[in-house]
Amino acid sequence: MDGRHIQTVDGNTVLNVARQNRIYIPTLCYHPKTRQAGKCRMCVVEVERMPGLQTACSLAAREGMVIHTSTQRVVETRKMIVELLLANGKHNCIACEANGACELQEVAYRLGIEKPSFPIAERDMPVDTSCPMIIRDMNKCIHCYRCVNGCNNIVVNEVLEMGYRGSRMTVVCDTDKPMGESSCVVCGECVQLCPTGALVEKKAMGKGREWDTNQTRTTCPYCGVGCQIRLHVRDNEIIKVTGEENVEPNFGTLCVKGRFGYDFVHSPHRLRKPLLRKNGRLEEVSWDAALDFTAEKLLEIKKTSGPGSIVGIGCARSTNESNYVMMKFMRAVVGTNNVDHCART
Amino acid sequence: MAGLASTLGAGAMTNSIREIEDVPVIFVIGSNTTESHPVVSYFMKRAVKKGSRLIVADPRRIDLTRWATRHFQHRVGSDIAFLNAVMNEIIRNGWHDRDFIEKHTEGFEQLRETVSRYTPEYAGEICGLRADEIRELARILGTAEKVGLFYTLGITEHITGTDNVRSCANLQILLGNIGKASAGVNPLRGQNNVQGACDMGVLPDVYTGYQKAAFPDVRRKFEAAWGIEKLPDGEGTKIPAMFDGIHHGDVRALYLIGENVVMSEPNQAHTVSALKKVDLLIVQDIFMNETAEHAHVILPAACFAETEGTFTNTERRVQRVRKAVEPPGLARDDWWITAELARRMGYDMGYTSAEQIWEEIRSVTPSMSGIAYRRIDHKGLQWPCTDEQHSGTCYLYCDNVFPCGKATFRPAEWKPPAEVPDEEYPFVLTTGRRLWQYHTGTQTRKSGGFNDICPEEMIEVNPDDARGLDIRDGDYVFVFSRRGRLKVKAWVTDRVTPGLCFMTFHFSEACANVVTNNAFDPIAGTAEYKACAIRLERA
Numbered sequence: 001m002d003g004r005h006i007q008t009v010d011g012n013t014v015l016n017v018a019r020q021n022r023i024y025i026p027t028l029c030y031h032p033k034t035r036q037a038g039k040c041r042m043c044v045v046e047v048e049r050m051p052g053l054q055t056a057c058s059l060a061a062r063e064g065m066v067i068h069t070s071t072q073r074v075v076e077t078r079k080m081i082v083e084l085l086l087a088n089g090k091h092n093c094i095a096c097e098a099n100g101a102c103e104l105q106e107v108a109y110r111l112g113i114e115k116p117s118f119p120i121a122e123r124d125m126p127v128d129t130s131c132p133m134i135i136r137d138m139n140k141c142i143h144c145y146r147c148v149n150g151c152n153n154i155v156v157n158e159v160l161e162m163g164y165r166g167s168r169m170t171v172v173c174d175t176d177k178p179m180g181e182s183s184c185v186v187c188g189e190c191v192q193l194c195p196t197g198a199l200v201e202k203k204a205m206g207k208g209r210e211w212d213t214n215q216t217r218t219t220c221p222y223c224g225v226g227c228q229i230r231l232h233v234r235d236n237e238i239i240k241v242t243g244e245e246n247v248e249p250n251f252g253t254l255c256v257k258g259r260f261g262y263d264f265v266h267s268p269h270r271l272r273k274p275l276l277r278k279n280g281r282l283e284e285v286s287w288d289a290a291l292d293f294t295a296e297k298l299l300e301i302k303k304t305s306g307p308g309s310i311v312g313i314g315c316a317r318s319t320n321e322s323n324y325v326m327m328k329f330m331r332a333v334v335g336t337n338n339v340d341h342c343a344r345t
Numbered sequence: 346m347a348g349l350a351s352t353l354g355a356g357a358m359t360n361s362i363r364e365i366e367d368v369p370v371i372f373v374i375g376s377n378t379t380e381s382h383p384v385v386s387y388f389m390k391r392a393v394k395k396g397s398r399l400i401v402a403d404p405r406r407i408d409l410t411r412w413a414t415r416h417f418q419h420r421v422g423s424d425i426a427f428l429n430a431v432m433n434e435i436i437r438n439g440w441h442d443r444d445f446i447e448k449h450t451e452g453f454e455q456l457r458e459t460v461s462r463y464t465p466e467y468a469g470e471i472c473g474l475r476a477d478e479i480r481e482l483a484r485i486l487g488t489a490e491k492v493g494l495f496y497t498l499g500i501t502e503h504i505t506g507t508d509n510v511r512s513c514a515n516l517q518i519l520l521g522n523i524g525k526a527s528a529g530v531n532p533l534r535g536q537n538n539v540q541g542a543c544d545m546g547v548l549p550d551v552y553t554g555y556q557k558a559a560f561p562d563v564r565r566k567f568e569a570a571w572g573i574e575k576l577p578d579g580e581g582t583k584i585p586a587m588f589d590g591i592h593h594g595d596v597r598a599l600y601l602i603g604e605n606v607v608m609s610e611p612n613q614a615h616t617v618s619a620l621k622k623v624d625l626l627i628v629q630d631i632f633m634n635e636t637a638e639h640a641h642v643i644l645p646a647a648c649f650a651e652t653e654g655t656f657t658n659t660e661r662r663v664q665r666v667r668k669a670v671e672p673p674g675l676a677r678d679d680w681w682i683t684a685e686l687a688r689r690m691g692y693d694m695g696y697t698s699a700e701q702i703w704e705e706i707r708s709v710t711p712s713m714s715g716i717a718y719r720r721i722d723h724k725g726l727q728w729p730c731t732d733e734q735h736s737g738t739c740y741l742y743c744d745n746v747f748p749c750g751k752a753t754f755r756p757a758e759w760k761p762p763a764e765v766p767d768e769e770y771p772f773v774l775t776t777g778r779r780l781w782q783y784h785t786g787t788q789t790r791k792s793g794g795f796n797d798i799c800p801e802e803m804i805e806v807n808p809d810d811a812r813g814l815d816i817r818d819g820d821y822v823f824v825f826s827r828r829g830r831l832k833v834k835a836w837v838t839d840r841v842t843p844g845l846c847f848m849t850f851h852f853s854e855a856c857a858n859v860v861t862n863n864a865f866d867p868i869a870g871t872a873e874y875k876a877c878a879i880r881l882e883r884a
Contacts, residue, residue, distance in 0.1 A: 331576055
C-alpha cells in the first residue's frame with residue numbers, strides 16, 4: 001500500500017489495513033459499528049490489475065495486492081463526490097451544530113474544497129422538530145445509511161428506513177411520520193452515528209461546538225447497565241451526553257434517559273445549602289451548624305436509647321466509596337448493623 | 346440476592362451483558378427490558394436478528410414481545426407454579442443435565458419431589474395458561490443447547506420473591522446452564538449502583554464483598570482495619586422493620602441518603618406517619634423531595650457528575666465515575682458529609698479523596714482486591730478480581746466451584762400474593778417503570794423534554810374491563826385499595842389482560858405506592874409491589 005509492504009490477516013478489508021497502518025482514507029458512510037454500507041464511495045483506491053476504482057471499505061485485502069490510496073485519479077474522484085454532496089444539500093457550516101465535528105466538513109477540508117463549485121440544488125425540506133430531544137434536518141443528509149443501519153441493526157428499534165426514490169430519497173420514521181409521532185424511543189443512536197448536522201441534539205442547540213467543550217468520561221446515573229458516557233461540558237454546564245464507543249458494556253449505545261436525562265444536574269431545585277428545622281421551618285444554615293446539630297443529636301440518642309435506636313438507609317445511586325463510608329459510619333461510629341438500602345432483592 | 350446466595354453463592358448476575366448476543370435461547374421472565382434496561386434489550390434483539398430464540402414470560406404484553414419468538418402471559422404472582430411445572434416436564438422428559446446435577450449439585454431429589462406435584466394441568470390453572478403451553482416452554486428450554494435466564498423486579502417484588510429467585514436458579518441448575526458463557530441466571534439491576542451498594546455491605550448482615558457480620562473473624566478483621574474495639578454483632582434491621590420500629594418507638598433516628606422513601610416505599614400513609622413521628626430525620630440528597638419535607642436536617646449532596654468514585658454495574662463491573670462540573674452552592678460529596686459527621690462524633694476517618702477510600706475497600710475485600718483505579722481508567726473490571734494480575738470474571742463458576750461447595754436446589758412451593766382480588770377490590774394492580782421516566786421522577790422530571798413525552802401517570806386498563814366500567818381512553822379514574830386512593834388517567838390498552846392494571850411510581854400526583862401493599866418477603870424483606878387488589882371508578 002502506497003509503496004509499503006504490509007502484512008495482515010486474511011479477510012481484513014483494505015480500509016482496515018490502511019487505518020491500522022495510519023494511512024488516511026476518508027469515509028462518510030463507513031462507521032466501525034455499522035461497517036461498510038457501500039454508499040458514499042469516498043474511500044475509493046486504485047488497485048493494480050483491478051479495473052476502475054475500488055471501495056476500500058468493502059474490498060478484502062489479498063496476498064500481493066498493490067494499492068494506491070492517493071493518486072491524482074483517486075483524489076479527483078473524491079473531490080467530485082464531495083462537490084456533488086455539497087451541491088445536493090444545505091451545507092452551511094456557520095450556524096451548524098455539527099461544525100467542528102462534521103465528517104463532511106472534515107473531508108472537504110482535507111481535500112481543500114473551500115467553496116463548492118457547482119450550483120447548490122434547491123432543496124428545502126421542512127426541518128422535523130417534533131421530537132423533544134432530536135432535530136432532523138434532512139437537507140443536510142448525505143444518505144450514508146448509518147442512522148438507518150444503527151436503528152435497525154445496532155439498537156434494533158426498527159424505526160428509521162430510507163423512503164422515496166431518486167432525488168426525493170430521504171430517511172423516514174415509520175411510514176414517514178414526524179419523529180415525535182413515530183414509534184421512535186429516542187435512544188439517539190442515529191444522532192451519534194450521523195456524520196453531518198442532519199441529526200442533532202435539540203437541547204444542545206446553540207450551547208457550544210465540539211471545540212468549546214471539555215469532555216469527561218464517566219458512568220451513566222440511571223439503570224444498572226452502567227453505560228459508559230461522555231459528558232460534554234462548557235462553562236460548568238453539561239450541554240450534551242454521548243455514548244463511549246468501543247468499550248463494554250454499551251459499546252456507544254445509550255437510551256433516552258442516559259443520553260438526554262442530564263439537565264437535572266443543573267436544575268434550580270437542587271439543594272445548595274444545608275437546612276435545619278427551627279421552629280417548625282427549614283432554614284439555611286452553615287455546614288458547621290448542620291453537622292454539629294446532627295452529630296450532637298445522634299450522640300444523645302445513642303446515649304439515651306442505645307445504638308440500635310439509630311437506623312441508616314444508604315443510596316443505590318451514590319458511589320461505592322460513599323456507600324462504604326456510610327456502612328462504616330453506621331457500624332463503627334454509631335455501633336449498629338441497622339444499615340440497609342432499597343434493593344436487597 | 347438471598348435467593349441467589351442460597352442456591353449458587355453470589356447475589357449477582359452470573360454472566361455478562363456482551364455474552365447475550367450469543368445466547369441461543371434467551372428466557373426473560375419478569376423484566377420489561379426495553380423500558381427498564383433498554384441497552385440490554387439491544388443485545389437481546391441483536392441476538393434475535395442473529396437467530397437466537399427470545400422467550401418472554403410476562404403478564405403484560407410488553408414491547409419486548411415484538412421481537413419474541415413466544416410470549417407466555419402467566420398471571421401475576423404465579424411464577425413458582427409456572428417454573429415448577431416447567432421443571433417437572435423437563436425432568437419427566439429427561440431433558441435435565443444429569444451429569445452436571447450428579448457432579449455439582451445438591452438437593453435434586455427434593456426438587457424432583459416438589460415439582461412432581463406441579464403438573465402442567467394443575468399449574469396451568471394457577472397461571473392462566475394452557476397445559477400445552479407449559480409443555481411447549483419446557484420443550485424449548487429443555488432441548489436448547491444453552492439458555493440464558495434474565496429477570497428483574499417482576500420476580501423479586503413479591504412476598505415469595507426469594508422463592509421466585511430460587512425457582513429461576515433451580516431451573517438453570519437443572520439444565521446445567523451455570524458456569525458457562527452465554528447462559529446463567531441474570532438479575533438485571535435497576536439502579537446505577539444497586540450492585541455496588543450491596544457489594545459495599547450497606548446491608549444489615551454483611552460487610553463488603555458479602556463477608557458475614559455474624560462471623561467473629563470477619564468482625565475482628567474490620568475491628569483491626571478500622572481501629573475499633575468492638576463492632577456490633579447480631580443482624581440489623583431491614584427497611585420495612587425500620588419504619589415499623591419508628592411506629593413502635595424503638596427507632597428514634599433515621600439517616601437517609603438519597604432515598605425518597607415517601608414515593609418508593611409501599612403504603613405511603615404508613616411511611617409518612619413514621620417520618621412524622623421519628624425524633625431525628627436526617628436527609629442527605631440532591632433535591633428537596635417528598636421525603637425531605639419531613640426532615641429535621643437536610644444535607645445537600647453532590648450528584649454523579651460532580652464527584653469522583655466508582656459504580657458497580659449489574660454484571661459486577663466496577664467502573665469509574667468522574668467529576669465533570671462543580672456542585673451547586675455548598676453541596677458536598679456524600680462521603681465527605683458522612684465522614685464529617687463521624688469526625689464530629691469522635692471518630693476521624695481521615696479521608697481526603699475517593700481513591701483513598703477505594704484503596705481501603707479493596708484492602709478489606711478479597712473479591713475486589715485486584716481492582717485499582719488505574720486499572721479501570723478505560724474499561725471497568727468485573728469482580729471477583731483477586732489480585733492485580735487478575736483480568737476479572739466475565740462469568741461466575743466457570744470451574745463449577747461454588748462458594749458453598751455445590752450448587753444447591755432450593756425447591757419452593759407456590760403461594761398466592763398476600764392480597765388477591767375479591768368482590769370489593771376485583772382488579773390486580775402490578776407496578777413498574779416506563780421508558781420515559783425514572784423512579785420517583787426526581788431526575789427525569791427535572792430534565793427537559795421528558796415531561797413533553799410522558800407528562801403524567803396513566804393506569805393501564807384492558808379494553809374489556811374499561812367497557813364494563815364505562816371508562817374510555819384518557820378518562821380519569823379513581824383507584825382504591827385497602828390502603829389509599831388516588832386519581833389517575835386511564836390508558837385503555839391490551840398490554841394488560843382482563844383483570845390486570847398497571848401503574849408506575851414516577852409521579853407524586855398519582856403514585857402507585859399510595860395503594861400498594863406493604864406485605865414483605867420474609868427472607869429478603871422486599872415488598873410486594875407487583876401485586877395488590879384494587880377497585881376502579883370513573884372519576
